[in-house]
Amino acid sequence: MFAQPSAPLVRLAVRAYPRAWRRRYGVEIQSLVVDRQVSWADLFDLVLGAFDARLHSQLAPRPALAAILPARSVPVPSPALPAYGAMPSAPVAVQTRRAFLRRMLGAGIALVSLEFLGGSLAFFWPQIRGGLGGKIAVGTIADILARQPDFATGWPYSHPPARAFLINVPAAEALALGLPTSVPNPTADQLLVLWRKCPHLGCQVPELCDDLKRFTCRCHGSTYNILGEKLKNGPAARGMDRFAVSINADGVVVIDSSQITAGALERGPDHLVFTDAHPWDAVCPY
């Protein structure tokens, strides 16, 4: 039943040849496959031949052979148009305009896609090189003590570029308990950095108040102990957020404001890491 490929299939295979090639050999090949019983192998051979003809377009027949070609039954668009080979300029111009428009459309789409892709990738690119959101060098402990000597006795050191307090933890605890102690050379794990942004609604948390040694936000009165833990008063749900801190090889204290640890949830006085000398509900007087 399918011992031989059907005639339309064979014609399709012949159509796979390039146009110039078909103009030159199409009639011959058609007559050949009509004369001969075409097998599936022949059809396959034709398809391979079409590939070959497209791969080797320089094999396309030359214009010099136009003279011996039979007259075409189908009228040629332009009277001056030879059957193949050098095309007269007019049809070329029409084709070129269409091709040009198509190419410009393609180029436009490609450009827009490229911009979109580039923009998307740029969006993911980290923008922050320094300042808040990046690493911020504070200076050595000696620098800090030179600027603010009472950092050694536990007073928080405010570093505005990081919008944070640097806390000398052992000294600060002693200070809040009313037993001032000097810790002039704290190590990195004795340091704590509290982000001065109140976890309630983001107001800047003011300096430590002198009498209670606590922080009370002026906006809504959220009160934190000297380590930034939330005490009874105020609407904030958790303690102050913390930035990572380290001391590099040169002894410089570096705050990494990209690494934020949310403050601990407020869970009552029994859960505080540090309890100072004042009642749970005492508030700085503002």
Next chain:
Amino acid sequence: MPNDQLIGDLGRFAEPALLVLVSLSSGPKHGYAIMSDVASFSGTRIGPGTLYAVLARLEQRGLIEPLEANERRRPYRLTDGGAASLDAQLREMDRLMRAARLRLPDLSG
């Protein structure tokens, strides 16, 4: 020899090209006649795609030339260059065959 190179660089079409040249050496033939002729003298079937790929190459190299079409069929003729190329090719094969026979005398009988 330039003609050797003309047919030598045909790659996978070298063998069918040789058969087509041999077929045309006995006179001009059209495509179908070449295929039948090749099948009868060599037993090799050349598909239509292969045949026209070969004809295009041989024509481009000036080894064959197309004649006036007769109805829908176009005969091809061996050119002088094509004849020389075929001759050189056959001599080369002959030389190779004699060299082989000398090495394998047992098979010469």
